[in-house]
Amino acid sequence: MSEGNEPGAPAPGAGGSPAGGRPEFERKDGRGPRRGRGVGIVVAIVAIVAALAGGATWAILANASRSAGGPAPQPGGTAAPTGAAATTLTVGLSLEPTNLDIIGQSGVALEQILLDNVYQGLVSVDDDGTIVPSLADSWRVSDDGTSYTFQLHPEVQFHDGAPLSSADVVATYEMVKGDKAAVANPVFADVESITAPDDRTVVITLSHPDADFLWNLAGRAGVVLEKGAKNDRATTANGTGPFLLEAWNQGSSISLSRNEHYWGEAAKVSEVVFRYFGADSNAAANALADGDLDVLAPLDATLAPRFQGDPRFVTGTTGSTDVFTLAYNNAKAPFTDLRVREALSRAIDQNAFIAVLNGGGQQLGGPITEGEPGYENLNSINHYDPDSARQLLQEAGVSGLQLTLTIPNIYESFHIGDVLTTQLAAVGVKLTVNSVDFTTWLQDVYTNKDFDLSVVDHAEAHDFGNYANPGYYWSYDNAQVQSLYAQAMAATDPAKTDELLQQAARIVANDAPAKWLFNYTPLVARKASVSGFPSYGVNSRLNLGQVAVASE
Amino acid sequence: MTRFIVIRAAMLVAGLLVASILIFFTLRILPGDVALVIGGTQASPERIAAIRAQLGLDQPIVAQYLDWVGGLLRLDLGTSVVTGSSVSAQIAQKLAVTGPLALLSLLFGLVIALPLGFLSAVRRSRASGVAIAFGAQAAAAVPVVWAGLLLILLLSTALGLFPSQGFPLNGWADPWGALRSLILPALTIGIVEGAVLLRFVRSAVLSAQGQLHVTAAAARGLTRRQALLRHGLPNAGLSVVSVLGLQLAALIVGAVVVEQLFNLPGLGPMLVTDVGQRDLPKVQSVVFTITAIILVVGFLVDLVHRIVDPRLRAGTA
Numbered sequence: 001m002s003e004g005n006e007p008g009a010p011a012p013g014a015g016g017s018p019a020g021g022r023p024e025f026e027r028k029d030g031r032g033p034r035r036g037r038g039v040g041i042v043v044a045i046v047a048i049v050a051a052l053a054g055g056a057t058w059a060i061l062a063n064a065s066r067s068a069g070g071p072a073p074q075p076g077g078t079a080a081p082t083g084a085a086a087t088t089l090t091v092g093l094s095l096e097p098t099n100l101d102i103i104g105q106s107g108v109a110l111e112q113i114l115l116d117n118v119y120q121g122l123v124s125v126d127d128d129g130t131i132v133p134s135l136a137d138s139w140r141v142s143d144d145g146t147s148y149t150f151q152l153h154p155e156v157q158f159h160d161g162a163p164l165s166s167a168d169v170v171a172t173y174e175m176v177k178g179d180k181a182a183v184a185n186p187v188f189a190d191v192e193s194i195t196a197p198d199d200r201t202v203v204i205t206l207s208h209p210d211a212d213f214l215w216n217l218a219g220r221a222g223v224v225l226e227k228g229a230k231n232d233r234a235t236t237a238n239g240t241g242p243f244l245l246e247a248w249n250q251g252s253s254i255s256l257s258r259n260e261h262y263w264g265e266a267a268k269v270s271e272v273v274f275r276y277f278g279a280d281s282n283a284a285a286n287a288l289a290d291g292d293l294d295v296l297a298p299l300d301a302t303l304a305p306r307f308q309g310d311p312r313f314v315t316g317t318t319g320s321t322d323v324f325t326l327a328y329n330n331a332k333a334p335f336t337d338l339r340v341r342e343a344l345s346r347a348i349d350q351n352a353f354i355a356v357l358n359g360g361g362q363q364l365g366g367p368i369t370e371g372e373p374g375y376e377n378l379n380s381i382n383h384y385d386p387d388s389a390r391q392l393l394q395e396a397g398v399s400g401l402q403l404t405l406t407i408p409n410i411y412e413s414f415h416i417g418d419v420l421t422t423q424l425a426a427v428g429v430k431l432t433v434n435s436v437d438f439t440t441w442l443q444d445v446y447t448n449k450d451f452d453l454s455v456v457d458h459a460e461a462h463d464f465g466n467y468a469n470p471g472y473y474w475s476y477d478n479a480q481v482q483s484l485y486a487q488a489m490a491a492t493d494p495a496k497t498d499e500l501l502q503q504a505a506r507i508v509a510n511d512a513p514a515k516w517l518f519n520y521t522p523l524v525a526r527k528a529s530v531s532g533f534p535s536y537g538v539n540s541r542l543n544l545g546q547v548a549v550a551s552e
Numbered sequence: 553m554t555r556f557i558v559i560r561a562a563m564l565v566a567g568l569l570v571a572s573i574l575i576f577f578t579l580r581i582l583p584g585d586v587a588l589v590i591g592g593t594q595a596s597p598e599r600i601a602a603i604r605a606q607l608g609l610d611q612p613i614v615a616q617y618l619d620w621v622g623g624l625l626r627l628d629l630g631t632s633v634v635t636g637s638s639v640s641a642q643i644a645q646k647l648a649v650t651g652p653l654a655l656l657s658l659l660f661g662l663v664i665a666l667p668l669g670f671l672s673a674v675r676r677s678r679a680s681g682v683a684i685a686f687g688a689q690a691a692a693a694v695p696v697v698w699a700g701l702l703l704i705l706l707l708s709t710a711l712g713l714f715p716s717q718g719f720p721l722n723g724w725a726d727p728w729g730a731l732r733s734l735i736l737p738a739l740t741i742g743i744v745e746g747a748v749l750l751r752f753v754r755s756a757v758l759s760a761q762g763q764l765h766v767t768a769a770a771a772r773g774l775t776r777r778q779a780l781l782r783h784g785l786p787n788a789g790l791s792v793v794s795v796l797g798l799q800l801a802a803l804i805v806g807a808v809v810v811e812q813l814f815n816l817p818g819l820g821p822m823l824v825t826d827v828g829q830r831d832l833p834k835v836q837s838v839v840f841t842i843t844a845i846i847l848v849v850g851f852l853v854d855l856v857h858r859i860v861d862p863r864l865r866a867g868t869a
Binding site for chain 2: 098099101104105106107179180181183185186232233234235249250251252280283437438439440442443444446447456458460463
């Protein structure tokens with residue numbers, strides 16, 4: 001018998017005849033041990049299967065009881081007492097928030113779904129970038145730009161039913177100001193006092209003017225929580241917005257339900273479900289095509305043609321402040337030489353990226369995007385010109401340059417490494433692409449500044465200050481830019497701020513501390529029956545208060 | 553017997569202890585930490601330091617380890633530093649997918665391995681038996697991912713029988729939909745695992761065939777096959793059960809890989825995400841839980857084996 005080829009069965013049953021040489025063919029003698037063995041096998045199988053099944057059943061039960069407390073998948077369960085239609089809006093998104101703590105957790109993924117919908121600040125911002133009233137009906141800024149007086153809207157209440165008063169505003173802002181780990185803590189660095197002269201009035205005093213202060217308050221920094229609330233912000237929310245946080249199925253979806261006691265105009269849909277697809281843009285597009293989604297943001301540009309001719313869907317690009325930035329390590333040779341930086345910037349053809357994006361991006365010649373203060377078209381500066389790039393490298397005396405690009409692997413669908421490798425090779429620069437996970441990027445590039453070239457998406461709006469901060473990871477240090485930025489922030493006249501920022505941005509563009517690969521303008525696809533969906537900054541803020549789904 | 557149990561239990565405890573040390577300190581080799589992830593690209597070094605202090609990451613590493621193990625001893629798996637929710641609740645949520653997937657895979661594996669393994673042993677000198685043995689050898693060598701891709705191409709893309717990826721949004725509230733989305737992934741693991749098991753079944757049956765009591769039963773008038781089924785299988789079964797215990801680890805690892813491929817919201821994708829975000833307190837508790845399940849099942853199988861098999865009992869009595 002060729003047992004040699006078989007895996008050795010470890011059990012003794014497989015090995016030769018029993019040691020005792022017991023006459024097992026005598027039925028009576030053999031029965032005892034045989035039956036015992038049979039029972040034992042059954043026991044063993046039952047033990048293993050029970051261990052597995054027990055775990056699984058327990059999990060299912062745990063899950064079932066959880067979802068029983070959550071929202072019913074059909075919207076009927078939350079029918080509005082006002083008689084408003086029960087409709088569900090299902091929105092496909094890519095990046096899921098890691099937790100829902102609006103105070104402590106950074107990132108746009110949670111701002112995207114929670115701001116305006118669940119949490120509100122004193123002011124908000126509309127699709128045109130204009131500051132608009134929210135919890136505050138009106139506000140006044142003193143002539144010297146250091147004192148802000150807000151009048152709160154009457155009859156606002158939190159989701160738990162408690163009324164909003166100026167004490168809540170003071171308590172929340174004092175908490176953020178005192179908590180170094182809070183995301184918005186730096187916004188309050190120049191705040192001298194936050195007071196409540198009466199129930200409806202809040203006065204914030206700054207030590208010096210801050211042109212971005214109101215704009216910051218329109219974002220996460222302005223969110224107002226209930227004073228003394230004890231809920232766990234990572235998994236629950238007690239805001240004032242038109243939607244309540246209903247359920248979170250981690251790794252898959254988050255649902256909101258309409259706030260039936262909302263102080264403003266009630267939401268037009270009774271439930272919102274955000275479904276997360278991560279990097280799997282194919283699955284997202286399939287879900288849209290199958291009718292499982294009402295809106296998909298963003299739609300992968302390469303998959304767009306499938307929807308563009310279809311009358312059931314509407315697709316379009318949306319403006320954003322996202323800048324895919326190829327940063328040079330300005331503190332490290334050879335990037336300390338302006339000619340090398342210029343050469344690299346001129347070696348890169350932005351149109352190649354925009355072609356990959358199928359129109360989901362636009363050219364950008366400087367650090368500020370079209371919707372932000374200080375924007376001006378700087379596309380001609382260090383524009384694509386490979387001949388001049390080669391010449392500049394020659395003048396700088398560098399030849400056979402070998403560089404490493406450190407890029408987080410979350411941007412794989414943009415093919416940035418491939419395009420850059422080809423384009424830089426054309427001017428004699430050999431590029432090695434080092435694709436890392438985002439946390440490694442944060443450690444090596446952002447914290448330790450150990451890199452040659454880096455690409456990340458700088459999604460934050462009004463983030464020009466990074467070029468005025470010599471400690472930022474790209475180590476760009478220009479005293480003139482820093483001074484202009486400080487003056488721009490201290491100006492009380494928005495036009496003056498705009499003008500100073502333009503001057504600073506032009507200097508930055510000429511200094512080429514980075515190449516702005518493109519301004520990402522993601523495609524959004526929606527069913528034709530959906531109206532009122534935001535058209536700007538959809539990956540950082542989705543105000544769904546007035547979105548409607550027409551019955552089909 | 554008691555002595556055996558005590559020694560075996562001590563080995564289990566030592567195994568768990570070594571596992572906890574390996575898991576904890578290996579994970580600390582990864583570059584970057586969760587404070588950076590929470591801080592993001594706009595955080596100042598001061599804010600990162602504040603977050604680190606808040607999470608206790610500024611404590612000495614041994615203190616962090618003892619803190620974690622102390623929690624484990626109280627059966628407290630801790631809290632995810634990223635999501636802020638309890639690790640055991642999140643494991644339970646994900647086990648609702650991974651548990652049934654592993655069970656179903658085991659079922660498919662057994663359905664493939666038992667009859668085919670038996671057949672290939674009985675017909676070992678015939679073409680069909682050789683073909684089965686050869687096929688098993690080949691299938692056992694196939695990476696799970698590749699098997700999955702082939703099955704997707706055949707049963708989903710070409711024939712449209714099962715969904716190629718995903719899990720119903722409302723989970724087991726839609727039992728048929730949930731089951732349907734688990735069948736392809738379970739088949740993927742089941743085929744590969746079944747092929748491995750098949751070879752064990754075959755070898756166990758082959759050796760049972762040569763045993764005296766089977767020959768004797770045949771001599772008493774039973775056909776060879778009847779004799780083997782009635783008198784050879786219990787022996788063979790015992791060895792297959794102990795192999796099953798060992799294969800449990802492979803089954804869980806297979807599930808983790810296959811969940812990624814089929815985009816199932818189970819333990820696998822959760823672990824990948826958590827490692828990416830350096831949510832180490834959660835990763836270490838999840839990995840430890842899986843390790844503990846495997847070690848405890850191994851312990852139970854050994855114990856049962858000992859109790860059941862008279863020869864082993866005699867040896868230590």
